[in-house]
Amino acid sequence: MPVRVVESNAPAQVSGSDPGNRSPLPRSSLLAAGQAFSGTQNVSNQQKEEAWRVNVQIQGVDLEHGYLCGTMEALNVPMADTPVITFWEGEIVDGKNYTFNTGKWEATREDDLRHWSKFPSFAPLQGQVESDGGRQLDLSNYPYIFMRWKEQYFVNVGTDCGLTIAGFYYVCFSCSDGSISGFYYDPNSSPFQKLELKTVNEGRSGFSFSSYELQ
Template identity: 40%
Template structure:
């Protein structure tokens, strides 16, 4: 969530008052010249191909057969893709989740694992020296609003005992629910590109098991009509912190420029999160579980249950 920042055509349009008699004196735009040249070259190539086929009937037959073969391969691939998508997805339905509603509180920790930390982080290094310490702090999240029809969710996040910070920090966040109607796994903002989306979504075990299904670019014919089967068991979201509630940015030296990739188990309410911000410490993971039974109230303030 919160982490210390690492130091680390205009075209000048001509006057519209020129007379038609002077149009032939106006310089041709570069883009128009390029387009005309491309058209001329394309027509020349087509004429050459036609001439070669007329001179050599065997070449014409061979080209026709090759084009026909390529079209059949493409059509077969499209049919296989559609059959696979239909098998791996279900009809879009309401994504309501009893554990994701206003008033629900989730508590846990956020951890930062140093990049240089070896895989077996609990073991000492070979020279007997301890490995770099994994920083972590307590986190509590309260859901304030949920709108499944629009794929929107919002709430408050409370960071407790952040290293080198004596004060608890509370922020407000807005979220997007990945429902393949309003939002898809593709973020397209907050400095995240397709590769970042793939890398971060694949950190979650449900996506890791069926990455093609979740990360597949949906054809327009299926967009908004079908969704991956894993959405029956999990909810995927993006949480973006927007405002500091009880402190100012200058008081903490923290940033909220990044956002969380979120995976929530519909049955247990367990939440996993992966934080992304290219300007901060990587490998930040969020782990939360349900604290209450949704009996508390959530207000737009820094007060938590």
């Protein structure tokens, strides 16, 4: 399946923003194509405690347009006979291309605030986000990068694998150590499924992931 590294059309700019007065987001060496992360996603509900082992690899990053993409592999999914790999595309919250307001995927502004506020690093920004969506915030030197990751399709299994990719992830990336935390949002799934990842390599090149290769 093809991997689209850069969107053909640049995302629309946020109304009222002035990109000429903004610096680009910090180009952390840990947020780059080929970088891999490993950790867990907690999918517990009221009936049982469960966590899936998860691997993520970034396939492409375009900070100018607030875009990145990658693959996610869930290793111990009970209803699947093989690890399940999905391809996702991400939006980087930079105040120019994307704000903290999602505006799609069935997420309301209240949903946004409930999820962003679960990240301690969001606390200093919350007042401004509640006021105007954070459009006036300068995030160029902020030590964390906030993103949304939306899975687009299954790479190695069919849609009948028992999983859904209808939702998306609210994501917070630490520029200092490359750690990632996230919360999955889907009105029809267990709420606040937590994603926790640590970087496992630096500077890996190529477009391969696990034993699968995207061409």
